[in-house]
Amino acid sequence: MSEPILSVKHLSFGFRDQQLYRDLSFHLDVGSITSLVGPNGVGKTTLIRLLMAQLKPQAGTIQFRKQPPVRLGYVPQFRNVDEEFPLSIRSFIQLRQLDHLFFWHTPKEKAALNRVIEATHLTHIADTRLGMASGGEKQKAYLAQALLDDPNFLILDESTASLDVNTKHELMDLVQELNQTQKLTVLFVTHDLSLAKQYTKQYLLLTGDRYEMKPTAEMDLASMPEELRNDAENRGVIA
Helix, strand or coil: CCCCCEEEEEEEEEECCEEEEEEEEEEECCCCEEEEECCCCCCHHHHHHHHCCCCCCCEEEEEECCCCCCCEEEECCCCCCCCCCCCEHHHHHHHHHHHCCCCCCCHHHHHHHHHHHHHCCCHHHCCCEHHHCCHHHHHHHHHHHHHCCCCCEEEEECCCCCCCHHHHHHHHHHHHHHHHHHCCEEEEECCCHHHHHHHCCEEEEECCCCEEEEEHHHCCHHHCCHHHHHHHHHCCCCC
């Protein structure tokens, strides 16, 4: 049996007025797609910050596989970009390559840029101004920017939240394609239980006083927290 790409053991964390987790343990296998679900305020974003080493556990451990090393990619719901600024989708993605000291791009970097633009199906609009792009096209640009780091573990942080139904499926179809072709491990933070059931094999539910990790095939929508259940009812997932 191969080593998990991520192992969380007996994790505890909270803030002065709220304990978020006590003794949280789970692991993710290489190449898995997992949804992280739960009502607002139960610590989904905090868990992501812990995984990205922006916060330190108060107890327990977070351990990524050592060899080959884990390279994290992060796709947010929004980027703080001035939409009036005349920045093309290509140039926006390319900003990720300006983290180094030099302001020119090597042939290797240009090849990597073209590769992620093609992989995210943005070639035909790569020279379109980012401010003119649709919500789905912007999310693909955020995804392409994350892929420039050649990650093997991708975190999608509510990336579908502001998209219409068809665009959500288009984005998740792309993520599923990347998972299958590149063996990319994916952690998908979402409120959308229908997307979780369709695109992920397992889910981690946080409620504030307990956690649950099961195959999505065993997800009981009727027993989910009220906020998620109401959202599912509004989407027509629960009759």
